[in-house]
Amino acid sequence: MRLGIIGLPQSGKTTLFNALTRGNQPTGVATGKIEIHTAVVDVPDPRVDVLSKMFNPKKTIYAKVTYADIAGLDGSAGKSGISGTLLNQLTQMDGFLHVVRVFEDENVPHPQGSVDPQRDLEAMDAEFVLNDLIAVERKLERLAEERKKGGGRDRSAIEREIALFERLQQALSQEIPLRDIDIEPEEEKLLSGFGFLSRKPVLVVLNLSEGQAAPALEYAHRHSQVVALQAKLEMEIAQLPPEDAALFMAEYGISEPSLNRMIRLSYDLLGLQSFFTVGPDEVRAWTVRRGATAPEAAGEIHTDLQKGFIRAEVISYDDLIALGGMSEARAKGKLRLEGKEYIVKDGDILNIRFNI
Numbered sequence: 001m002r003l004g005i006i007g008l009p010q011s012g013k014t015t016l017f018n019a020l021t022r023g024n025q026p027t028g029v030a031t032g033k034i035e036i037h038t039a040v041v042d043v044p045d046p047r048v049d050v051l052s053k054m055f056n057p058k059k060t061i062y063a064k065v066t067y068a069d070i071a072g073l074d075g076s077a078g079k080s081g082i083s084g085t086l087l088n089q090l091t092q093m094d095g096f097l098h099v100v101r102v103f104e105d106e107n108v109p110h111p112q113g114s115v116d117p118q119r120d121l122e123a124m125d126a127e128f129v130l131n132d133l134i135a136v137e138r139k140l141e142r143l144a145e146e147r148k149k150g151g152g153r154d155r156s157a158i159e160r161e162i163a164l165f166e167r168l169q170q171a172l173s174q175e176i177p178l179r180d181i182d183i184e185p186e187e188e189k190l191l192s193g194f195g196f197l198s199r200k201p202v203l204v205v206l207n208l209s210e211g212q213a214a215p216a217l218e219y220a221h222r223h224s225q226v227v228a229l230q231a232k233l234e235m236e237i238a239q240l241p242p243e244d245a246a247l248f249m250a251e252y253g254i255s256e257p258s259l260n261r262m263i264r265l266s267y268d269l270l271g272l273q274s275f276f277t278v279g280p281d282e283v284r285a286w287t288v289r290r291g292a293t294a295p296e297a298a299g300e301i302h303t304d305l306q307k308g309f310i311r312a313e314v315i316s317y318d319d320l321i322a323l324g325g326m327s328e329a330r331a332k333g334k335l336r337l338e339g340k341e342y343i344v345k346d347g348d349i350l351n352i353r354f355n356i
Helices: 013-021 046-055 084-091 117-149 155-173 185-191 231-238 242-252 258-270 294-301 303-307 317-323 326-331
Strands: 002-006 035-042 059-061 064-071 095-101 202-207 224-229 272-277 282-289 309-316 336-338 348-354
Touching: 002 013, 002 084, 013 035, 013 064, 013 095, 013 202, 013 231, 013 258, 046 272, 046 282, 046 317, 064 084, 095 117, 095 258, 117 155, 155 185, 202 258, 224 258, 231 242, 231 258, 258 272, 282 294, 294 303, 294 309, 294 348, 303 309, 303 348, 309 317, 317 326, 317 348
Parallel strands: 002 064, 002 095, 059 282, 095 202, 202 224, 272 348
Antiparallel strands: 035 064, 272 282, 309 336, 309 348
């Protein structure tokens, strides 16, 4: 899972990046240049800790999430669209954490001269919508040329693509993000290589100052959610030793670190879940989309396991913990064999049987 942290200059992107990654990148410096800082973070999951104690493996491996602090967006891309280098980074992300400034600080000037969360939120959305519109119109031009020349692909296939991209063009022309458009499964295949920015899930993060109340914003889009946090305070907590961080959080009434909260919300937005593999060598968490079949989950472990998939031994995390171990699970008939049509559930523990 790759999540890009975006927002206008001086919104607190790097502060949130440091809070999520326990990093110490310099904050408060807006150069206007395209800069990308990345960090890979373990996905906190207490179930992994419990399984590790149960199996005492040589290695314990958590699922991973990559955060990218993406500087360079300032709402001024205009009719030319977002620059190639920056666009390449943005299209690689599975979703975005959009940091919107709410805090007031006279020492940190806002590039627009005033703090207005609704305006800033709409500005970034508009930039993504415009960039997608440019890409869609270019595609329509190429399709029209292909239809005119003929002699290549089946004409009906070209017409279907034109109809799809005209529908996207109509929505984008009305400033509707592509997240809000119904896309059929067969159409998904046609769009998979485009990386449209306004289609990607977005977690809007309202960056508050200490003790500040979150404003009420108008933001009702699919695959989107709005949360509020104090990024500076969260960064300070993340950089403390664990014992001091716990005391600090208790003092400020913070129930959990922002890392845990952001990852959980991101999983929900992206439609992801975790499954586990266990044994004396390794206990490991894996990430897979909700609705994935057992062979697809096997493919997350290794492509050979998906190609040669025969069956999966499956037990739920809750059943394993309640029974106390694999031997007890087998004795109680809770360890079952599932075939290629089995839909993996969050918390499943899988052992893949395969033959290559």
